[in-house]
Amino acid sequence: MHVKPIKMRWLTGGVNYSYLLTTQDRSKSWLIDSAEVAEVLPHLSNSEMDSIEAIVNTHHHYDHAGGNIAMLAALKKQIGRTVKVIAGSGNSPAASDIPKHLQRYSLGDLEITCIRTPCHTQDSVCYHVKDSDTNEQALFTGDTLFTAGCGRFFEGTAEEMDTALNDRIPKGVQEPNWNITRVFPGHEYTKSNVKFVRKAVYPNLGDNKSFDELEKFCEGHEVTTGHFTLTDEMQFNPFMKLNDPLVRKAVSDHKNAFTHAQVMNQLRKMKNAA
Numbered sequence: 001m002h003v004k005p006i007k008m009r010w011l012t013g014g015v016n017y018s019y020l021l022t023t024q025d026r027s028k029s030w031l032i033d034s035a036e037v038a039e040v041l042p043h044l045s046n047s048e049m050d051s052i053e054a055i056v057n058t059h060h061h062y063d064h065a066g067g068n069i070a071m072l073a074a075l076k077k078q079i080g081r082t083v084k085v086i087a088g089s090g091n092s093p094a095a096s097d098i099p100k101h102l103q104r105y106s107l108g109d110l111e112i113t114c115i116r117t118p119c120h121t122q123d124s125v126c127y128h129v130k131d132s133d134t135n136e137q138a139l140f141t142g143d144t145l146f147t148a149g150c151g152r153f154f155e156g157t158a159e160e161m162d163t164a165l166n167d168r169i170p171k172g173v174q175e176p177n178w179n180i181t182r183v184f185p186g187h188e189y190t191k192s193n194v195k196f197v198r199k200a201v202y203p204n205l206g207d208n209k210s211f212d213e214l215e216k217f218c219e220g221h222e223v224t225t226g227h228f229t230l231t232d233e234m235q236f237n238p239f240m241k242l243n244d245p246l247v248r249k250a251v252s253d254h255k256n257a258f259t260h261a262q263v264m265n266q267l268r269k270m271k272n273a274a
């Protein structure tokens with residue numbers, strides 16, 4: 001498979017990504033979260049536009065789904081046909097396909113599983129992609145899972161985010177795939193997440209070696225999307241390590257008495273205030 005990250009809203013602070021997901025033979029594509037059509041179109045060749053089978057949204061927020069109608073029109077003009085719009089709910093403009101939890105799609109050799117992860121929005125969906133030809137795997141996580149972080153709980157609870165990150169995603173991807181599944185979030189928030197985690201959770205080098213490596217990587221790379229796997233996240237992302245004694249310490253759970261949801265809630269509150 002080929003994944004082309006396309007930067008959107010970097011000059012105005014949104015640091016969003018749209019992604020073109022394409023089969024190994026380049027015959028078919030999904031265009032994910034193409035919210036800023038004027039920023040996305042210059043990055044698509046005619047043959048890439050020809051290959052697009054669907055516009056796909058990770059959730060309904062305007063900086064992810066707000067370009068659906070304009071992109072449909074641009075594609076219609078260029079390739080002479082209308083494509084599907086796959087999204088978690090009718091709150092995404094022009095949504096034509098609303099997948100159920102664990103519903104699958106085929107895109108050429110790619111098998112894609114929709115993992116519904118309500119919390120940031122109730123219609124949040126993560127898309128897990130398996131390439132049966134090359135054995136590559138990818139997970140598009142929108143604003144649910146960020147590298148070393150997670151999305152705000154705009155429409156859901158800490159319990160729902162715990163379920164999303166620590167039950168639905170791991171189970172949906174399935175354990176043997178965790179360490180080959182590359183994570184592609186909706187925003188490039190890694191640097192600020194790392195800053196927060198270093199301050200609030202792992203203050204010392206050596207507290208979490210995977211996290212130390214992530215921090216070092218961030219110093220030399222502006223773009224981190226696609227560089228880390230789900231296993232990496234499970235090793236350095238505190239929102240996926242709710243039983244880690246240092247995470248419990250960070251949220252002042254000195255008696256190890258908090259539920260997972262309480263740890264999640266407190267950690268997110270601390271991040272919101274950071």
Ligand SMILES: [Zn+2]
Pocket residue numbers: 059061120143
């Ligand atoms: Zn969002």
